[in-house]
Amino acid sequence: MQLSLTEEDYLKAIFYLSDYDFEKGVSTNDIAKRIDISAASVSDMIKKLSQKKMIHYVKYQGVTLTDQGKQYAIDIIRKHRLWETFLVDKLKFSWDEVHEIAEQLEHIQSRKLTERLDAFLDFPTFDPHGDPIPNEKGEIILQKRINLKSSPLYTMLKVVAVHENTPLFLKHLNKIQVSIGTHIRVLDKIAYDESLEIEIDAQRILMVSKEVAENIFVSKV
């Protein structure tokens, strides 16, 4: 089935809010907040997507994606991440510039284009922010990643992904020279404001705020 641009955005929002637990219902309000739209409008759209069998919906309870809806959402995310990879790898954009453009490109409809792009990029498995790119069948490899905020002290860690793809956040990471692959050791956790003292690439030592730490994901080296 062919959905409108708007419907696609709703599906994607529901997918992200599910956070890989597709049993759990997603609330109207959460969707509203996520895509910055009134709850009333979300209520309307929920009815529509439900009718189209993309979501399962019971009044006053949350919505869950149907298998069809989930596949559709994954396809959009696949396209988004492939385009981001294209923009960074081929067109030399920096990682803080690509999200917005990929938000547009993800809606381009052409199965063949997606597959050709995938091949052109040599079948990448992760996008520039470290997020996994679903394969042609819609399968996603979930990595074991820990939030930097809740990672162990003194252990050598490697940045595998960052969330919150806003230029503001990503530019800050550029400034403190943190990117995918950077090695980090947490030296101290400050109870007062939940900030962290970290060592970067076994060289520099600095403090990062709770907000920053929450959006960095690491794995053990």
Add this chain to the structure above:
Amino acid sequence: MQLSLTEEDYLKAIFYLSDYDFEKGVSTNDIAKRIDISAASVSDMIKKLSQKKMIHYVKYQGVTLTDQGKQYAIDIIRKHRLWETFLVDKLKFSWDEVHEIAEQLEHIQSRKLTERLDAFLDFPTFDPHGDPIPNEKGEIILQKRINLKSSPLYTMLKVVAVHENTPLFLKHLNKIQVSIGTHIRVLDKIAYDESLEIEIDAQRILMVSKEVAENIFVSKV
């Protein structure tokens, strides 16, 4: 100014219907036919685009593009032709597959993306159908091209462009092995049905219908 996808389509249609004579007014009906929409709707949209100073409009007379509108239209065409070039050169699409996809891609809004794409493609001047790609300033190099139907007999000619970018037409050209760069000599013009007898690459001789000849553009070698 930011226009909607639909408004962009109208501007592009008006640009093409103007056929580089931007003094001449384009009629409501012609626009309606071109984008397959009722004249009433066109009438509505004309008012809107006029208000936005994209076109100049006097009731019951045709519309003409303002400088702003012309630049906007050229920008869309630039994007369309760059994307087509990308699809053929980089993603190995054939020339009969790219038009539809480029119709979607041409609406992506990012000046920087367009310029990066242009550079990535090494600043191409013609798209896969032989049409000139406007440069960053919106300048278009108009080639001297003659319609095959009205070209001289016995002269050696070279295909520089084809119009009507439908798969149906382009696949037919594939079949008769005509593409950009092919050498053609017109051997005879049949008065009865306006078809042409042509020699291709100094080898094969065949007949092409009026419809085909009208959509092939050539220059003298």
Add this chain to the structure above:
DNA sequence: CAGATTTTTTTGGTAAATGTAAGATAATCA
């Protein structure tokens, strides 16, 4: 040049996507 024809515009109406305001339902707390 006057009636016929064509073209264009206006009028009134629909569907999609949104919003505000208000009412309905569910959850929570005292």
Add this chain to the structure above:
DNA sequence: TGATTATCTTACATTTACCAAAAAAATCTG
């Protein structure tokens, strides 16, 4: 458990983009 609060839905309104039918203007033609 009843009242309060939070969440969700409904009702009604707006904007964009469209259409069919009627009206108006322009153009053609005998």
